[in-house]
Amino acid sequence: MTNRSLPRLLQAPAVLLLLVWMLVPLSITLYFSFIRYVLNSLRKPEWTKPALSNWRGFGNYEFVLNNKDFILAIQNSLLIVCSILILTVIFGVLIAVLINKTFMGRGVVRVLLISPFFVMPAVNAVLWINMILDPVLGLQGLAVAGINEVIDGLRNLPILGGFFSMWPELEPISFRATQTSAYAVITMVTWQWTPFAVLIFMTSLQSEDQQQKEAAVLDGAGTWSQFRFLTLPHLARPIAIVVMIQAIFHLSLYAEIEIVSRGNGNKNLPYLIGEFANNNIGAASATGIFAVILANIVAIFLLRMIGKTLMD
C-alpha cells in the first residue's frame, strides 16, 4: 500500500456515508419526478406503486410549471428569504454594537435578547399571529381600536374637533389575508432570528482590536468613521456566515406559512411541495428538483458575493 492510498482508505467511510446520505434521496427524488406516482387513485391503481412502466418523462415538470402557484412560490421564497436576511443583518449589527458597551445589567439584557431564538418556530408563529398581529384580539387590534377611541374622543372637542373629524378611522390589517401573510412571516422569523445574528456579531465584536480603534481615534476618525471603516469590515466575515446559514434555513420555511395562512396566497417552494405530496408524489418530486436548482442558484450568488470576504 502506498503512502497516498492509506489516508484515502481511512477517509473512505466518511466520504461514502456522505455520498449515500446525499445521493440516495436525490436519486430517488429524481426517479419519482420522471414517473407517474400518486398515493391514491381509484381510476388508475397502477400509479400508486413507483415503477418504470409509469414513465412520464418531463410531464411532471410541465405540470408543475403550468401550476398557477409555481411562479408565486418562487417569488415568495426569494422575497421571504431576502427580506429576512437584510432585516436580521441590519438589526443584528445595530443591537450587537449597542450592547457591546458596558452598562448595568448587560448580562440580563443579553440573555433576554437571545431568548427568542429558543422559541419553537410553530409556537413563534402561533404567538405572533394570534396574540400580536390579530386584527381583533391581538395587540395590533387592541392598539388600533385604542387609537380610534382616542381620536373619537378628540372629535368632540369644541374647536379642534373639526380638525380631528377629518381624520379617517384606522383599519387594522389582517395578516391572514393573502397579500399580507408574507409580511407576517417575515416579521416573525426576523424576530426569531435576529438574536442569532446578534449572538454571532456580539462574539465577533468582542474580538475587535481595541488598539486599532485607539489608532483610529488619534487619526481623527469619529464614531461613524470607526463603525464604517473598522467595525463593519471586521464584521464582514460573521455577516457572511449569518447570511449563509440563514439562507439555508429560510429557503425551507414551512411551519410559519402553514400557521399564518395555510398557504393562502403565500406559498413558498417547500409549501408547494407539501401540497403536492398530499397525493401527487411525482409532481412533488419535480418541485423538489426545482427547489434544489433554486437553492443552488442562491448558493452560487451568495458564495460569489460572500466568498470574496471569506477569502480575504
Add this chain to the structure above:
Amino acid sequence: MGRIVLNNVTKSFGETQVIPPLDLTIEDGEFAVFVGPSGCGKSTLLRMIAGLEDLTSGQIEIDGDDVTQVPPSKRGLAMVFQSYALYPHMTVRKNIAFPLRMEGMDQSEIDKKVEAAAKSLNLSDYLDRKPAALSGGQRQRVAIGRAIVRNPSAFLFDEPLSNLDAALRVGMRLEISEMHESMKTTMIYVTHDQVEAMTMADKIVVLQAGVIEQVGTPLELYHTPRNVFVAGFIGSPKMNIFSGSEAEKLGAHTAGIRPEHIDIDLSGGTWKGTVGVAEHLGSDTFVHVHDTALGDLVTVRIAGDVAVKHGDTIYLTPQMDKIHKFDEQGLRV
C-alpha cells in the same frame, strides 16, 4: 513645534492612584524616553499625553496651549502602537492615507504624501499589499508611515519594538533614531528596555510606580544615578549593589559598583570569591562571582577574553572613584 509640559498630572483607576502628582517638561525636538519596569505607569502616562486616557487632575500643555480637554485627534500628536494597530482590511496605501482621508484632504494631495512617506520608509513596493502579507518590520514601518503623513508636532511610541525579533529591533532602533535626527520632531518613546533608552534618548525619564525617579541624559543617569533604583535599572549588566559592613567601610549605607569598574586578579585584591558562570562573548567576558564579602553574587565585566572558568578562585578590586554611595533613604551621597 512640540513642547510638552505636564503640570501636576495625576491618574487614578477607582481607588488606586497609579500616577501621583507629576511634573515633566519635554522640550521641542527632544527625544524623550520613558523607561521603567512593567506596571510603572509609563504607558498610562503616554496615553494621557495622547488623550486616550483622561487625567484625574492636573494639566497638559502642548506648545503653551492647555490641551487637557482637547480630544486626541486635535492634539496634533501621532502614536505608534506596540501591536502596530494597522487596519487589517486596508492596503498599506489606504492605511497610511487614513488620517489624511479623515481630515478630508484632496485625493491628489493624499496620493502625493503617501508616496513620499512610502519612499522614505522603503515601502513603495508594498503599497498595494494588505498588512497580513508584510513582515513584522514592514508593518512597523507602515505604522510609522501612518504617523509621519500627519506631520504631527510630536510622535508617541508605545513599546514599538517589543514585537520584533532581536536583529530587527536593532535595525529599527537605528531607523527611528535617524528619523529623529532628520525630522527634528519631538518624540516620546516608551520602553521597558534600558538599552533602547540609553541608545536613543536625548532625555531619559525613569519611572517607578508612577513616580519619576530621575530625569536626565543617558550618561548622567549612568554616571550619577540619583538613587538605588536608577542605579540598578540603568546599565547592563546590572550594577552590583551592596549594603552592610562592606558598605559601611566605604562610609555609606548602601554602595554600588558597576561590573565594568571592577578589576580581577588571580593572586590578590580587595574581595575574594569563587567563579560561578563565566560568559565569554569574545569582546567582553562577564564573570559571575559567588561567596564574596559583598553578598550573594557579583558580576564583573572584563574587556576582552579572560581565561577564568567555573570554580576558580579570584580576587576583585573596585575602582574606588567609580563607587556609588547611597544613604538610608537610598539617595545618592
